[in-house]
Every structure is written in C-alpha cells, then in structure tokens.
Amino acid sequence: MSVCLTDKYPNIEAFGRLSRLTHQAISYHPQPVDATRVPSELPGLRTMFTAFHHFRHEQACAVLADAVRKRQGIGVFEATQRRPLALLLTLRPRWRCWS
DSSP: OOEEEOOSSOOHHHHHHHHHHTTTSEEEOOSOOOTTSOOTTSOSOEEEESOGGGSOHHHHHHHHHHHHHTTOOEEEEOOOOSSHHHHHHHHSOOOOSOO
C-alpha cells in the first residue's frame, strides 16, 4: 500500500518532513492538485478528511463527478462533534448532484 498526499496549495516542507519521517511510506505530489480535475498520473482511491464541507455545492458535485468519470473510488470523512444534534444533522441530505 502506498499513500500520496496532494493539495491545491501543497505545503512542500511539511509533506517532505512527513515523507522522511515515514521513510517514504508516505509520498507527496509537489504540484497543486485541483480535486475537481485530478491528473491521470494520480490513480487510486481518493480520500478527503475534514475538507469536503469547504466546497460549494457545484465544486462538491464536480469532485464526485471527476472520480466517477475516471472510475476512481472516493472516501469522504468528516469529523463532527459527538453531540446528539450534531450527529443528527450529519444524516440529513443537504443537496443532490444527480437526479
């Protein structure tokens, strides 16, 4: 298994430090990556941790559509407060990308 970090605004210093600390088990892509148009040289399962909520509706749909179009899996993980109301709000549908 390999892990490659990407970001629209990559922190090369931090990515490099993490790569060195893990003896290159974690690598990084030094160029900016737009999640709505991931380059074909970066295949594999895409993951987003506590970031998806920052995308506007159109951008979020474009992120998902790009993964579907390129037949790549995607996992979106959002942390929330562990309070009953916060957990209930994560279950409600907010918007749809496809009809």
